Amino acid sequence: MKSIADLGDLSGKKVLIRCDLNVPLDGETITDDGRIRASVPTLKALLDAGAGVIVMAHLGRPKGQVNPKFSLAPAAARLGELLGVEVKLADDVVGDSAQQLASALQAGEVMMLQNVRYEPAEESKDEAERAELAKKYAGLGADVFVSDGFGVVHRKQASVYDVAKLLPNAAGLLVEKEVQVLKQLTTETKNPYVVVLGGSKVSDKLKVIDNLLKTADTLVIGGGMLFTFLKANGHEVGTSLLEEDQVETCRNYLAEAEKLGKEIILPTDVVVAPEFKADAPPTVCAADEMPSDQMGLDIGPESATAFANVIRTAHTVFWNGPMGVFEMAAFANGTREVAEALTKVDGLSVVGGGDSASAVRALGFADDDFGHISTGGGASLEYLEGKELPGLAVLDAN
Ligand SMILES: Nc1ncnc2c1ncn2[C@@H]1O[C@H](COP(=O)(O)OP(=O)(O)O)[C@@H](O)[C@H]1O
Numbered sequence: 049m050k051s052i053a054d055l056g057d058l059s060g061k062k063v064l065i066r067c068d069l070n071v072p073l074d075g076e077t078i079t080d081d082g083r084i085r086a087s088v089p090t091l092k093a094l095l096d097a098g099a100g101v102i103v104m105a106h107l108g109r110p111k112g113q114v115n116p117k118f119s120l121a122p123a124a125a126r127l128g129e130l131l132g133v134e135v136k137l138a139d140d141v142v143g144d145s146a147q148q149l150a151s152a153l154q155a156g157e158v159m160m161l162q163n164v165r166y167e168p169a170e171e172s173k174d175e176a177e178r179a180e181l182a183k184k185y186a187g188l189g190a191d192v193f194v195s196d197g198f199g200v201v202h203r204k205q206a207s208v209y210d211v212a213k214l215l216p217n218a219a220g221l222l223v224e225k226e227v228q229v230l231k232q233l234t235t236e237t238k239n240p241y242v243v244v245l246g247g248s249k250v251s252d253k254l255k256v257i258d259n260l261l262k263t264a265d266t267l268v269i270g271g272g273m274l275f276t277f278l279k280a281n282g283h284e285v286g287t288s289l290l291e292e293d294q295v296e297t298c299r300n301y302l303a304e305a306e307k308l309g310k311e312i313i314l315p316t317d318v319v320v321a322p323e324f325k326a327d328a329p330p331t332v333c334a335a336d337e338m339p340s341d342q343m344g345l346d347i348g349p350e351s352a353t354a355f356a357n358v359i360r361t362a363h364t365v366f367w368n369g370p371m372g373v374f375e376m377a378a379f380a381n382g383t384r385e386v387a388e389a390l391t392k393v394d395g396l397s398v399v400g401g402g403d404s405a406s407a408v409r410a411l412g413f414a415d416d417d418f419g420h421i422s423t424g425g426g427a428s429l430e431y432l433e434g435k436e437l438p439g440l441a442v443l444d445a446n
């Protein structure tokens with residue numbers, strides 16, 4: 049990959065950059081601005097080099113529909129504060145508003161397109177449709193493309209992948225830093241190597257287990273995905289998050305782990321509640337005795353201690369996905385205990401993922417309590433799996 053320094057003189061040039069500004073929101077309030085802060089060094093470097101900058105980003109999963117709930121307005125405002133320059137947000141992605149702002153863009157100025165996922169073609173499986181949209185992004189007058197949205201480099205999407213084919217390009221400083229640390233995880237792995245998985249993007253993350261079983265010694269499973277595993281072991285999971293069509297896959301993973309002599313550690317107890325609500329009354333029950341009318345919202349205290357013990361004795365740990373619904377105090381204990389254990393690791397500990405990073409900060413941990421906090425969850429996992437990430441593979445070679 050080329051670096052931004054390899055792009056030559058950027059003075060007076062227009063730089064199109066993909067950032068990952070997918071931050072957690074409470075209404076219009078950003079609850080953790082980590083991803084925005086992580087995007088600042090590259091943007092500052094481009095502005096200092098005399099470029100005008102056009103930022104592309106997404107928020108959530110609006111699925112090709114314009115939906116004000118997924119507007120990038122809070123992210124644009126926060127980015128402007130951090131950069132100390134106004135970030136002009138277009139009303140649309142590649143329509144009149146974006147085109148007008150782009151053609152008026154001067155050196156040292158920053159504009160942002162609205163959520164690229166408002167455009168149905170952004171995430172289309174149809175290459176031609178994506179290429180058409182990518183042409184419109186590049187057609188905003190961009191001279192070069194910079195890829196700095198590490199959290200999305202595993203997505204073959206128009207603003208990540210297709211646009212890079214149309215312009216001279218380079219990786220941004222964030223992408224370079226992320227790749228450097230993850231490479232260290234794969235090349236300087238000290239055993240025991242433990243991977244901890246949780247969160248709610250269950251089907252995405254189940255896919256990586258196959259390959260991770262080959263590299264990690266132990267997989268520890270919490271969060272929303274644990275229920276599909278419990279079901280695979282023949283247990284009832286009440287009204288918990290469940291991917292019915294992945295039960296067989298989980299059963300195969302458990303068998304495969306046994307064959308390879310690897311461990312998949314599941315919780316022995318869970319915290320359940322009748323509803324997905326902050327004030328729903330929590331109860332602890334055995335993982336194989338979940339009541340049919342309750343949902344699992346955290347791992348139980350016995351499991352949290354067991355997970356923490358496994359993590360503390362490892363020399364390499366990668367963790368993606370909160371152990372429970374940490375946003376609600378009653379269901380944050382598992383995530384807190386796992387985070388605490390990571391801070392005690394004698395070796396390299398990496399936390400990855402938008403919500404995981406936000407969880408550790410919300411629970412009072414500092415960034416330097418860990419070896420590295422990655423802005424990408426799914427992206428890091430796919431990198432660790434040894435898979436080619438489309439958003440990196442497409443970039444010009446040095
Ligand atoms: N048992 C559970 N049931 C429902 N949601 C859960 C559960 N455990 C964790 N979560 C949710 O998972 C979300 C984070 O998932 P995910 O996006 O996969 O993580 P990351 O952004 O770190 O990759 C959090 O908002 C958390 O509330």
Ligand SMILES: O=C(OP(=O)(O)O)[C@H](O)COP(=O)(O)O
Nearest residue numbers: 070199200401402424425426427
């Ligand atoms: O939040 C993100 O990823 P993560 O939850 O894996 O950290 C990225 O912004 C990618 O979002 P996506 O998983 O909707 O493509």
